[in-house]
Amino acid sequence: MTETTSALRLPTYYLSHGGGPWPWMPSAAPAYAVLDASLKALRRELDERPRAVLVVTAHWETENFTFSAAERPGMIYDYYGFPAETYEITYPAPGLPSLAERAAGLLRDGGMAANVDEERGFDHGTFSLMQAIYPEAEMPIVQMSIRKDYDPALHVAAGKLLAPLRGEGVLVVGSGLSFHNLRAMGPQGRDASRAFDGWLQRALLSEVGEARADTLLEWEKAPAARQVHPREDHLMPLHVAVGAASQDKAHLSYHQDDFFGAITASSFRFSDAPLSVS
Template identity: 40%
Template structure:
């Protein structure tokens, strides 16, 4: 998405002008996984987080990219405090930077890299409910001008991609679109429990998420949006057929975007 034209890239490149400008951004990335069995989040606390190139086999141009947004140690401490108040374990990491789950979309949404960014991990050993509770605990940050972003993927089966190597603009097969349509329906119905258990309940859930890591950030964002669930599907497309790129907004403001 950082390099190649696609509907998702075009959407993200225009999203920043639609959003109220935040004072800071908190990104929950599927690629920052504090996989401790009981659930423990890790938050970046560096004042100058480096750009992490946590991938291989891609063009040199991608490895040359940097996203030099400042960090926000005070926001990181606020995250620690909020989660502690809700009995959620979290540690601050003063060294870790921003992985591609954060800097790729942000480089399109806010290309000037002039808004402070803090990144919070998932914990793939913890439950969907734990991640939803994480978001609920962080909801007060929205009133402080913080944009909370869940960065994963609504479908994420890389084996299916590498097996078939579809074209970038190939249409999604039914096993992908059936899943994303089910998510959209459950979002519209406010069916939080169904969405939290989409891998088990949705059509082709495990085909689209052989591992849970890329759907967990969605649950955090949902929780941060408040109760009852208010969701707006801002974008829907597929890249390479099997990688659906749906984007949702949550909260009272979602319907105005």
């Protein structure tokens, strides 16, 4: 990949990816209508068509940051209790080994350990989002793992090192969920999700650059932080996206206060260009 001018620099995103293989489940359509519309709007609103997408996925944890380098990634059905047919779905988008090597090289050049994995398939944190955004499955995709230690500073630092990809036609997407407590996905999670989401919006929308990153490093001090994220696996992709965003402003690209009937959830776009909430 060759570097393009900064005028063509793509946004970064932190996207709430929903649950399981929802785009393949007609019965889930009403519950996911708002999220689905926001993801379709994302594609329309991109200033330039990406050459590839780098998905930082909450569903892949490794000792060191690792990038998927399979040319034709398989499927990882990392969900439970869904209809039998959802364990046979495919999302046949190509991988892009050259991007995996480029991304790993950027981290290594910055003094950070990084690996590539030539076997890793797509997990649902990737294929569910991409099915909604790119249903034709032609966009090349590389996945990036999060670290098992959940160190927020390292995830922000990794994002900073990956920022040059934005000028090379690569869309950087942090795939997680702004509320991720599966035992409280209902009325019992209402108040905690709203409190945390309010803090998250203030932290992301009112600050930029180092100030915003520093606030995220202290995320455990947020209201209801550990009620919303008992484990921070679904939050760490945000830290990578924020690191890659640098001084770009955040915009709310998805917001819902009745997800699963009660939960507040949001997604964010980081770009100098404004974006209306869908």
